Amino acid sequence: MSSWLAQAIDSAEKIEDWLSPKRAISLAKLKETPWPGRKTEAWKYTPINAIERAQLSEKTGTAAKASEIDNLNSIDLVFVDGLFSEEASTSELPEGLTISSLQHAQSWALESFNQTKPSKHFFGLVNDVLATQGCIIDVAANTTIEQPIRITNSFSEGAQAHTRAIVRIGESSKLTVIEQLEGDLASLNTFFAEYQISEKAHLEHYRLALQSGKALSVGGCHFNLNQASTLDSSLIGYGSQLSRVDMDVIHSAEHSNAKLNVIYLLDGKELFDLHSAIEHTKPNGVSEQNVRCIAADRANAIFNGRIHIHRDAQKILAQMNNRNLLMSPNAQINTKPELEIYADDVRCAHGATIAEIDEEAMFYLQSRGVSRSEAQIMLSFAFINELVDQMKNDAVAQWLRPMLRERFAQMEIR
Amino acid sequence: MLKINDLHARVAQNDIIKGLNLEINAGEVHAIMGPNGAGKSTLSYSLAGRDNYEVTSGTATLDGKDLLDLEVEERAAAGLFLAFQYPVEIAGVSNMEFMKAAVDAQRAARDQEALSSSEFLKRAKAACKQVNLPLNFLKRGVNEGFSGGEKKRNEIMQMILLEPKISILDESDSGLDIDALKIVAEGINSQRDGERSFLVITHYQRLLDYIKPDFVHVLAEGKIVKSGGPELALELESQGYAWLESYDRTAQDGEQ
Numbered sequence: 001m002s003s004w005l006a007q008a009i010d011s012a013e014k015i016e017d018w019l020s021p022k023r024a025i026s027l028a029k030l031k032e033t034p035w036p037g038r039k040t041e042a043w044k045y046t047p048i049n050a051i052e053r054a055q056l057s058e059k060t061g062t063a064a065k066a067s068e069i070d071n072l073n074s075i076d077l078v079f080v081d082g083l084f085s086e087e088a089s090t091s092e093l094p095e096g097l098t099i100s101s102l103q104h105a106q107s108w109a110l111e112s113f114n115q116t117k118p119s120k121h122f123f124g125l126v127n128d129v130l131a132t133q134g135c136i137i138d139v140a141a142n143t144t145i146e147q148p149i150r151i152t153n154s155f156s157e158g159a160q161a162h163t164r165a166i167v168r169i170g171e172s173s174k175l176t177v178i179e180q181l182e183g184d185l186a187s188l189n190t191f192f193a194e195y196q197i198s199e200k201a202h203l204e205h206y207r208l209a210l211q212s213g214k215a216l217s218v219g220g221c222h223f224n225l226n227q228a229s230t231l232d233s234s235l236i237g238y239g240s241q242l243s244r245v246d247m248d249v250i251h252s253a254e255h256s257n258a259k260l261n262v263i264y265l266l267d268g269k270e271l272f273d274l275h276s277a278i279e280h281t282k283p284n285g286v287s288e289q290n291v292r293c294i295a296a297d298r299a300n301a302i303f304n305g306r307i308h309i310h311r312d313a314q315k316i317l318a319q320m321n322n323r324n325l326l327m328s329p330n331a332q333i334n335t336k337p338e339l340e341i342y343a344d345d346v347r348c349a350h351g352a353t354i355a356e357i358d359e360e361a362m363f364y365l366q367s368r369g370v371s372r373s374e375a376q377i378m379l380s381f382a383f384i385n386e387l388v389d390q391m392k393n394d395a396v397a398q399w400l401r402p403m404l405r406e407r408f409a410q411m412e413i414r
Numbered sequence: 415m416l417k418i419n420d421l422h423a424r425v426a427q428n429d430i431i432k433g434l435n436l437e438i439n440a441g442e443v444h445a446i447m448g449p450n451g452a453g454k455s456t457l458s459y460s461l462a463g464r465d466n467y468e469v470t471s472g473t474a475t476l477d478g479k480d481l482l483d484l485e486v487e488e489r490a491a492a493g494l495f496l497a498f499q500y501p502v503e504i505a506g507v508s509n510m511e512f513m514k515a516a517v518d519a520q521r522a523a524r525d526q527e528a529l530s531s532s533e534f535l536k537r538a539k540a541a542c543k544q545v546n547l548p549l550n551f552l553k554r555g556v557n558e559g560f561s562g563g564e565k566k567r568n569e570i571m572q573m574i575l576l577e578p579k580i581s582i583l584d585e586s587d588s589g590l591d592i593d594a595l596k597i598v599a600e601g602i603n604s605q606r607d608g609e610r611s612f613l614v615i616t617h618y619q620r621l622l623d624y625i626k627p628d629f630v631h632v633l634a635e636g637k638i639v640k641s642g643g644p645e646l647a648l649e650l651e652s653q654g655y656a657w658l659e660s661y662d663r664t665a666q667d668g669e670q
């Protein structure tokens with residue numbers, strides 16, 4: 001067994017709280033699960049031995065908090081080194097919205113814990129047994145929360161942090177949640193979020209996985225879609241020594257609709273790994289996933305996208321599109337779309353391609369006087385910017401665009 | 415200004431332009447009309463420098479400068495503008511970003527001082543207004559989700575901003591209703607200043623009711639087979655292009 005895992009299990013065994021019944025199940029499972037290595041399918045391209053080597057300790061929250069997003073006017077839940085910072089967070093909440101700490105028991109949250117996140121995720125189990133900090137967010141029925149909720153996570157050198165979000169959006173309600181992770185120092189975090197989206201409810205979701213450099217980040221977001229509910233999610237991945245996100249979308253009733261846009265922008269020796277699974281268990285659901293990746297230098301991008309259409313889940317419309325732009329001969333993209341279809345009346349499409357510059361667009365730009373090299377940069381950036389344009393929240397899109405552009409420009413220089 | 419001499423061009427091994435001569439002086443508006451397949455689009459793409467449109471012989475100069483020797487963007491900087499028959503949609507690049515890059519590049523190529531952002535924005539807004547495009551179109555992806563008419567008006571908006579010496583308008587009237595047609599025509603007319611020139615390529619006479627050409631040419635089988643004043647357009651409208659067939663036959667008979 002890994003010494004880090006042995007220590008984690010040791011710490012977990014000392015935790016006793018309202019989540020203990022759930023934690024016990026995960027702990028038993030964790031003890032049975034071998035440490036993921038090259039031969040573990042879900043970790044084939046993503047080595048995790050850096051966790052073993054990292055110098056980690058419990059920290060007291062000395063890191064700077066994550067950057068502000070201009071004009072967002074959000075309800076902030078600020079976590080520093082995995083600890084909730086009450087003074088940096090927003091205390092005044094609109095009617096219909098309840099937010100509490102993971103340290104306070106809530107019966108629905110206990111029930112909801114691990115309802116959406118499958119037990120197959122190794123670090124999900126780690127989070128189950130170690131996360132004592134986090135938030136429980138509850139939106140009453142028929143409520144539109146205009147202000148987005150922003151959960152920020154930042155880390156200082158050597159920090160080890162395990163946080164959890166449990167979210168429930170009531171019937172016919174609307175909510176926007178932005179998960180923001182930042183920092184490039186050597187630290188380890190697991191941040192998992194579970195969302196219950198009730199009948200006719202809508203969740204607009206952003207995961208801004210902006211950690212880079214030496215950061216070790218393994219987390220996930222998991223969504224349960226009820227009757228006629230909708231999800232509009234955008235994930236931005238910068239990549240770091242180890243950045244992994246597990247995502248599950250479970251259509252557990254009819255007429256639900258999920259849209260997932262994903263942008264990877266990787267440079268240097270950065271690695272970003274998304275494993276996503278979309279489960280259609282009932283008929284008449286819609287899923288659309290667009291994954292766009294730009295990898296430069298010696299970066300490594302991993303995408304494993306699974307769509308699983310269960311028996312009798314007829315009339316499903318599911319699309320997965322993965323396009324990749326390699327900017328260096330040493331960059332790597334490992335992509336694996338998986339369709340598993342057990343129903344016979346569905347429309348399912350997937351495609352994974354290495355993108356090429358569209359010559360028609362190139363000619364159009366050049367015909368207006370833009371040089372070929374500049375047009376190439378514009379079109380390459382457009383490749384990911386197209387998904388930024390689709391973001392519903394203008395403040396997030398406007399905040400991201402110049403940052404992504406800057407990061408992309410840095411990649412061009414090499 | 416624009417001088418085309420004995421131009422031959424081919425696309426995918428097919429000779430399309432077969433010895434075309436045309437001279438357009440400063441301030442003139444010329445119209446080229448012709449049936450489908452006459453080589454109208456090949457002419458405009460060859461002049462703009464599109465890949466796969468290969469000029470096999472002949473010359474084309476703009477103010478004495480050999481166009482055919484230049485890269486696509488250099489032709490634009492030299493003052494050539496092509497309004498596309500089918501403008502391209504480019505998601506992820508905003509109209510604003512595109513036009514700013516284009517104006518900057520062209521001004522730099524001509525050793526002109528760069529426009530400040532506010533000055534550029536002012537001009538871009540004015541150009542949009544002139545062709546009746548809502549200002550938020552500047553923020554949207556290039557032609558992304560635009561209707562056919564909006565795309566054509568966007569071409570004219572670009573022309574207004576870029577102030578080219580010679581504008582080639584490739585069927586800018588196709589697919590437009592009468593109101594959109596008038597907007598496009600007014601946009602073009604507003605740019606006529608006695609210095610700048612225009613080559614209006616069209617299948618129908620309709621556009622020429624609004625843009626009065628100085629000369630009208632008939633293109634058939636890759637050559638200009640007839641030239642005249644504005645009255646030639648009306649003649650074509652009433653007679654159609656069928657007479658060209660007999661014209662061709664006579665010409666071929668004559669050669670034999």
